[in-house]
Amino acid sequence: MNKRTEKMAETRAKLIQAARQAFAEKGYAEASMDDLTSKVNLTRGALYHNFGNKLGLLAAVVDQLDSEMAIKAQMKAEAVENEWESFLMEGIAYIEMALVPEIQRIVLLDGPAFLGDPSQWPSQSSCLQLTIAKVQHLIDTNILKEVDVEATSRLVSGAALNAALWVAASATPEEVLPKAIEAFKTLCSGLVKS
Amino acid sequence: MNKRTEKMAETRAKLIQAARQAFAEKGYAEASMDDLTSKVNLTRGALYHNFGNKLGLLAAVVDQLDSEMAIKAQMKAEAVENEWESFLMEGIAYIEMALVPEIQRIVLLDGPAFLGDPSQWPSQSSCLQLTIAKVQHLIDTNILKEVDVEATSRLVSGAALNAALWVAASATPEEVLPKAIEAFKTLCSGLVKS
DNA sequence: AATCTAACATACATGGCGTATGTCTTAGTG
DNA sequence: CACTAAGACATACGCCATGTATGTTAGATT
Structure with a gap:
């Protein structure tokens, strides 16, 4: 066999x-x-x-894309020394990847609509798991305020993905992308311990 | 006639x-x-x-729901004196409304999947417009940092909506909702001028 | 009052999904 | 080395949903 x-x-x-x-x-x-x-x-x-069935195929496709995304994001994040900067880089990586039509359409739009909430997917959404781990680590190392890990991770990834949808739908994606990234950084700064 | x-x-x-x-x-x-x-x-x-066609009906339904949401959010926000608190309340209102199955399913999941990005909808997404106006006002009154208005609005509303998806999918929504709200507040604190 | 328009119903054509059945290749067995 | 069992995939069928083309009737216009 x-x-x-x-x-x-x-x-x-x-x-x-x-x-x-x-x-x-x-x-x-x-x-x-x-x-x-x-x-x-x-x-x-x-x-x-x-x-x-058709949904099974979609699930398989989403799973593959999600894995690829998580790997890329981790690579980009690991390339940065500073832990906080590394965290931001991961989010930025998601924003940039969400600009790829294939990912946006399948993972971000059709995925949640037809398969339900990503956290319930068979793959459990590697991307989300990655963010959760990173947030937890940043709390442990006293960099982040003691926020709820899951909630914060969902908010951050949600913000990143939505920003990407906006960038992609805009007439001049190249021009708005830096704005989205800047706004993302500013927003996330609310999480750091003062 | x-x-x-x-x-x-x-x-x-x-x-x-x-x-x-x-x-x-x-x-x-x-x-x-x-x-x-x-x-x-x-x-x-x-x-x-x-x-x-069928999409036309969906668009009409989404438009109606979106309007209702915007009205409710504005009412909740107006009930708060402090401008910054009022802004937060609007976001919280979105989180809470996104828990309603009708809104979640139609506006947040199927809407973007079948009609495309909300900012391109015929209704232009009243909710988003409302947030944009509020962010602009907070910048003008020197409460917020001078961030990009649209980008920030998209990030904030995206965070709120994603948080709601998480709350709704959880086994015990009543328990996680306060966590989501708390995390939302913390995140948004990154926007205020120090 | 006659006619014409338009709101809606009915009827038809097309195409997609899911399943039941068939076929052929491969792995195992004496 | 045949022979059989099983699994991977193809073929064929039924059902249902959308969209369109054609009717029908109520109400507006003159």
């Missing part, structure tokens, strides 16, 4: 890739499963066998 | 009301237009005549 699992993993990957493209372009609701499967020379049969 | 427009306004109201209920219960995608129209003794004919 080697050649079979190998091939199955390949078709799963193909379907997820096709779905990423289709969902990003047309949105989850308008994406046809016949279309996206045939683009990788498969049929809906493969899809239902591997993912159960 | 009086009795006709009168009756048409009535059917529009009936359809919007039915849609509010259907969208809130099943979500926009899963709501059947045959079902919701027949619940008020109409057919899809009335719907397409009045709203063009």
